[in-house]
Amino acid sequence: MFVFGKVRSACIHGIEGRMIQVELDISNGLPQINLVGLPDAAVKESAERVRAAVKNCGYKFPMERITINLAPADLRKEGASFDLAIAVGLLLTSGQLGGELWETALIIGELALDGSIRPVPGVLSMVHHAKTIGIPRVVVPWENAREAMLIEGIDVYAVSHLNEIATINECLINDINHLQHLIKLKAADVALSSESDSVKQECELDYADVRGQLHVKRALVIAAAGMHNIMLIGPPGTGKTMLIRRLPTIMPDMEEQEALEVTKIYSVAGLLQGRCQLMSHRPFRSPHHTISAGGMAGGGSVPKPGEVSLAHRGILFLDEFPEFSRNALEVLRQPLEDRQVTISRARAVFTFPAQFILATSMNPCPCGFLGTETAAASCTCSPFKINQYLSRISGPLLDRIDLHVEVPRIEYGLFGQETPALSSDEMKQAVVAAHSIQQARYQGTGIRFNGELGGRLLRRYARLSPEADQILHNTFDTLGLSVRAHDRILKLARTIADLEGAADIGVAHLAEAIQYRTLDRQTIR
Secondary structure (H helix, E strand, O other): OEEEEEEEEEEEEOOEEEEEEEEEEEEOOOOEEEEEOOEOHHHHOHHHHHHHHHHHOOOOOOOOEEEEEEEOOOOOEOOOOOHHHHHHHHHHHOOOOOOOHHHHEEEOOEEOOOOEEEOOOOHHHHHHHHHHOOOOEEEEEHHHHHHHOOOOOOEEEEEOEHHHHHHHHHHHHHOOOOOHHHHHHHHHHHOOOOOOHHHHHHHHOOHHHOOOOHHHHHHHHHHHHHOOOEEEEOOOOOOHHHHHHOHHHHOOOOOHHHHHHHHHHHHHOOOOOOOOOOOOOOOEEOOOOOOOHHHHHEEOOOOEEOHHHHOOOOEEEEOOHHHOOHHHHHOOHHHHHHOEEEEEOOOOEEEEEOOOEEEEEEOOOOOOOOOOOOOOOOOOOOHHHHHHHHOOOOHHHHHOOOEEEEOOOOOHHHOOOOOOOOOHHHHHHHHHHHHHHHHHHOOOOOOOOHHHOOHHHHHHHOOEOHHHHHHHHHHHHHHOOOHHHHHHHHHHHHHHHHHOOOOOEOHHHHHHHHHOOOHHHHOOO
């Protein structure tokens, strides 16, 4: 006896889905299961999970030689997302489940020993890939239903137990799409956003609560308007962390394509938590300074997204910047330049998107009071300790940070000031207006913000008048700036001009951009 059957499943490669053919062959021979196709340990163990689930659900497990191939065979398979597809393929091949339409469905899910179906990460990317290649329907675990339904134009069949497969099989044979449980699910809460607590907290923050520090707010508006990296330097208690944590409140909501990219990353990382809408708020990531280089860039035997990818299209905040390990900081170089991070492994090369604003804060010295001595507090650090502290940040990394802003102590009189402070809404209006100018200017070029400018486009859109060019020339020679710093000054000047609604970069715009680059010579070096 030789019986052959196949169904479709999917896996994750980077943050994108890849279709996998699950091929089954049942032939005469000693009862055994051979699972091939470059599976990892979790996939190999699926044979025992499927065996127990099939028997415990009242089906007959074939007592012949079973060969299961996961094609293409040169792609590494990992995780438990193939369990349900293997079980369905086994039931089809052994004649316990009818219908040829299963070959046009993508099947994803992990099996428990009693036949219940558990959720798996990365369903959004898999379903999106299924729609891209023309698969009309997907079968997913119940807990992943909301996530799968974010992709429009594809039928979603949600199941919570292996025994429900027979019901879905009847629907496929008779072309019935009743799925009452999904209809109830949609009516209940698909229209509602299950925003995380962190996003709700961010929405409650407002720059109106911050007294003074108008020049810092101005710098933050410039950073948000052009997607520029920013560093705040000042003594403890001046509000550096508070100011940066409010940065998401002035960022415009993501467009649909951006939201899909970010939601895919969080799906692969298993961080969606039943979300029923695409993420609209830009992510804000603030890892602890003990994070490893792998945690920052992503890693593992089969790499997963790190903090730089989880911050894609949003903000990566590194508080107490010099306290991070040198290795963790240096891995930021590639994503800051290329807006993606590439991780190489023996069997594959993975590329994750990593386009974000790097926002950092730091003290001017180990004790924090350098240059701000008062009667109660003064700097006790020796020049050697100060240099050792500041040298933790390499010059090449510092060059990639566009704005270096000093945050001084607040005068006591500002605490009781009744004059309304600049609010997040006012700042956001300026940012949105600047974004609109940039999108109109760069239409069809493949870039969206001034922070992405480079090469010929930078020379085309950031031209200087002869007077402004002479000023930049003198600054370049006097401060000993690098070519990278020169280009970033031009990008900043372009953003400042956009905020002012100016078509050309003026001397005032360039002068303001230059003063944001002087701290790496005055304070850091």
